[in-house]
Amino acid sequence: MAFPYTQIRRDLHRIPEPGFQEFKTQSYLLDYLSTLPSERFELKTWRTGILVKVKGLAPKRLIAWRADMDGLPIREETSYDFQSEHEGFMHACGHDMHMTMGLGILTHFVENPIADDLLFVFQPAEEGPGGALPMLSSEEFNEWRPDYIFACHIAPEYPVGTIALKEGILFANTSELFMDLKGLGGHAAYPHRANDMVVAASHLVTQLQSVVARNIDPLDSVVITVGKIEGGTKQNIIAENARLEGTIRTMSMESMAKVKGRIEALAKGIEAGFECKTAIDYGSNYCQVYNDPALTRDFMEWAREESDVQVIECKEAMTGEDFGYFLSEIPGFLFWLGADTPYGLHHSRIEPSERTMQVGINLVTQYLTWLSQQANQSA
Numbered sequence: 001m002a003f004p005y006t007q008i009r010r011d012l013h014r015i016p017e018p019g020f021q022e023f024k025t026q027s028y029l030l031d032y033l034s035t036l037p038s039e040r041f042e043l044k045t046w047r048t049g050i051l052v053k054v055k056g057l058a059p060k061r062l063i064a065w066r067a068d069m070d071g072l073p074i075r076e077e078t079s080y081d082f083q084s085e086h087e088g089f090m091h092a093c094g095h096d097m098h099m100t101m102g103l104g105i106l107t108h109f110v111e112n113p114i115a116d117d118l119l120f121v122f123q124p125a126e127e128g129p130g131g132a133l134p135m136l137s138s139e140e141f142n143e144w145r146p147d148y149i150f151a152c153h154i155a156p157e158y159p160v161g162t163i164a165l166k167e168g169i170l171f172a173n174t175s176e177l178f179m180d181l182k183g184l185g186g187h188a189a190y191p192h193r194a195n196d197m198v199v200a201a202s203h204l205v206t207q208l209q210s211v212v213a214r215n216i217d218p219l220d221s222v223v224i225t226v227g228k229i230e231g232g233t234k235q236n237i238i239a240e241n242a243r244l245e246g247t248i249r250t251m252s253m254e255s256m257a258k259v260k261g262r263i264e265a266l267a268k269g270i271e272a273g274f275e276c277k278t279a280i281d282y283g284s285n286y287c288q289v290y291n292d293p294a295l296t297r298d299f300m301e302w303a304r305e306e307s308d309v310q311v312i313e314c315k316e317a318m319t320g321e322d323f324g325y326f327l328s329e330i331p332g333f334l335f336w337l338g339a340d341t342p343y344g345l346h347h348s349r350i351e352p353s354e355r356t357m358q359v360g361i362n363l364v365t366q367y368l369t370w371l372s373q374q375a376n377q378s379a
């Protein structure tokens, strides 16, 4: 029977869940796995994630493919008739497709084993707080520690049938940023008897942008985005509290340290200038996605010669991915997979082309088969 990727993706699209709460998602994946011949694979759960080892015919290596599982706190506005059933949550970063492709690739190798064992990593909490790092140090993962690890991420800006990647750094270092401001509230008509945290927070947002513009070498790339501001209680009450929530992206850890140092100095300035208290929390931090140069080069060459996808050598992006933690210890790479939609990742209207999944499944099954043959020939 043909792998029902459209149905599976749509089922998963209906049930987006936040990081480490992917309970229905995990159980959906486990239900699907229970339909496959159990003698062909072993399975373990890790928190809300799943590890599946598909048996090879003469295994010398363990080659891993990783798919992320969580959704985002976005109210869906697509035209789909299979919209999210979880109010306020949406698969707006393609993880429904990543999981579906993971199952499709796994199913192929259950039915068509190759020499090597294959590990399928369904990883929770990519959007936050980060599932890769704790999974990487877990007993469950380390019992099945792979020799190579690979992943893809859908890319709205590339047409279906294209992939994009590069050797070395592909995605940025990230740090979440949460800043709380506490002043003195009061009556809107008596500003001189209060310390207004809406005004203080507004100054701080503007000053944060000056870190990028004035403290970082213009030839280096840094992003500071404040995605959420909260403050105050009512239109005629001076706000006692405000909170900024954002993210920092850098191409090096040195720039990250510098940016954080500048943010801390600016916070001190805001405290002095607005007679208030500030508190900073950096939440979760991801290391850069660094593609193993030799494996990436061989893959790009193989894909150009042997596959029917178009290969684009792209620039690095300021996106983050905790897959970077796997790549910091295990050779592999991540590539963008064209999904052709006018709305970007994290947009409430994103509608990636479902044909993308068939392209991804075909490409990855062919590549992993080739990789295993290559490695066995040279062993």
Ligand SMILES: CC(=O)N[C@@H](CCC[C@H](N)C(=O)O)C(=O)O
Binding pocket: 093, 126, 127, 128, 153, 174, 175, 176, 246, 247, 248, 284, 286, 318, 319, 320, 321, 322, 345
């Ligand atoms: C591919 C993608 O969009 N990843 C997320 C990762 C988020 C990391 C963390 N929660 C943060 O906001 O810093 C991204 O926003 O790039």
